[in-house]
Amino acid sequence: MKAALLRTFGSPLAIETMPDPVLGTGEVVVDVVASSVLPYMDEVLSGERGYLLQLPLVPGIGAIGRLRAVGPDATRLAVGDWVFCDPTVRSRDDARTPDITLQGLSARGDGGLRLQRHFRHGPFAEQMLIPTENAIPIGPIDAADAGRWCGLGPLLVPYGGLLAAEFQAGETLLVSGATGYFGSGAVQVALAMGAGCVVAPGRNEKVLDDLVRRFGPRVRPVRLTGDQDEDRERMRRAAPGPIDCVLDLLPPGAGPAPVRAAAMTVREFGRVVLMGGVGMRGGDDLHLPYAWLMRNSVTVRGQWMYPAVAGARLTTLIRSGLLDLAEFDVAEFGLDEANEAVAHAAADGGPFRTTVIRPDQR
Template identity: 50%
Template sequence: MKAAMFKTIGQPLTIEDIPEPVPGAGEVLVRVLAAPVLSYAQEVFTGQRHYPLLLPLAPGCGAVGIVEKTGPDATRLKPGQLVLCDPTVRSRDDALSPDIMLQGWTAPGEGAQKLQAHFRHGSFAEKMLLPLENAFSLDHLRSIDPAKLTWLVTLLVSYGGLLAANLQPGQVIMVNGATGHFGSAAVALAVAMGAARVVAPGRNEQTLNNLVRRFGPRVRPVLLSEDETNESKRSEAATSSSIKYSAYSLSEREALNRQRFMEAAEGPIDCLLDLLGPIHDPAPTRRGIMTVRPGGTAVLMGGVQTNLDIPYNYVMRNNLVIRGQWMCPRHAPSLLVELIHSGLLNLEPFSVSTFPLEQANQAVHYAYEHGGAFQLTALQPSGI
């Protein structure tokens, strides 16, 4: 079978023939119809982002495909089924604290690399081997283009954060990073899950307006200035309104922000989902946490590259829950599929650009240039 192989950091992917896997007990072989190309894949392949990987391998994080063969212990999956390939692979010999890897993408730690040594190749290939429990039926969604369904991989990340926040219908949530790739998906999901209002701070006015246009008045945009999105490096060429904002102390600015966010929310904010990218400024995350109501929850699952200074007494006295979340729980894909099948979540607003496997390098570059809100790039290894 053909695969786009990642052999050396800093070198292009190469299209090669590799042996077809044979599924054993607890495994399934899937013919890949479409695989998402993450916007930062180029940074991983060039070494700008250091991801622990056992090279060479076929990369690729998640896929939509057709079951070809199953191991002898499969009781539900059958050849011909359309499935989502969840990349979050967990070890089976420690249910309490399993080792976890993202198949074809990252394997942090010795245990995760043992998993990767077996389930080595990801979805940039005509076929892939994965654990039975990582294949989720999409038979109810066969009317949707498989390339469009690769959005499930992005949506699963945001959905995992919303589940961690325990978002309930009628609650109010704020999404940090709402104008980004994962953040905009979180806004769509929060609306689908029945949030009364979704506070969406950001400095891209066009994208904020687009969120409201796509998902309705329950989305409450808050346009931020450059100073508000980068507290530690204010521009000398700030506007007069930014200069006025900069004149306040940090605590005063936090109070101003809380007021603006609560005005947009029309009351208390129940939870925060922080999906900011790899920035080095902790202020946006800190102010988001400080905006959550007493007894509320803040979920951190972005890429902020610095430590947070959170007041101990403030957290304690306000009974705040601050938790991290990486990817999603095992049951999340089934719930997400039903959100779409029921009509609560419509994939129509989400665009996808496709490339054949032979153009994997072009797809990686295209994804890097087109990785914003509602934009996704996908490979189609099987040529359909």
């Protein structure tokens, strides 16, 4: 098969011929039709992000494809099925605290690196080998729509945060980082889940206006000033009532101040879910006041990625018509253009803008 291979950090992807994946028990082989390119994939490939990766490696994160082969333990999947290749690979020998690797992107700790030795290569290739449980059926689609279905990726991450928050229909959500790649997806998913209101703070007024244009008056935009106290009051005033839940998806470069301002808008007995990057590149950590947390009975929890069931549940939201993938603008590149695709994603990434690699394009 043909694949785009990263041999050393900072080098261009090399388009090479590799052996086809060999099927084993508990695994499936997928013919990749479309694969997402993250807006920050260039930072991963350069080594700037410091992700744990064993090279050489075929990168990528998530894909839409068709099953080429299934193992003997698969009872419902069949050759030819359309699937989403969930990149969150979990070890099977400790259900309580599994080691995790994001196939084609990064590993979490030493255990994740051991897992990565087998499920290493991502979807910038004509085929990929994934665990059986990571092949999420999406039902029949037109092959031309495979790139748009890659929108599952930026939607699944915030969906994981909303599931962690036990978010309920009718509640008010504040999305910290609403103008970003994942934050804008959080706005869309929350509304599909029945949010009564989504408070969307940010500094990019053009994106804020676009969120209102796309999703209507349940989105309450807030232009941030950089002053924590002023911003906190602006966010509170934008909501029609108490803010039930805050979901933070700000990137590492944002720093702790805007995260703290957003978190402290939540009501008494409210929930705060942290999924962003505060402190991941050094600098100050997030310091929330002990007395405020205790006296207001605020629940704060971290959430990395999403539970295993999330892919199937999000697919039902899409199939029901509650979540519309037509919001995504898709730019497509062939596998031979993998380096161009990475550069395009970095330059043109953002809310509802998806870059994909399609190995079937020449």
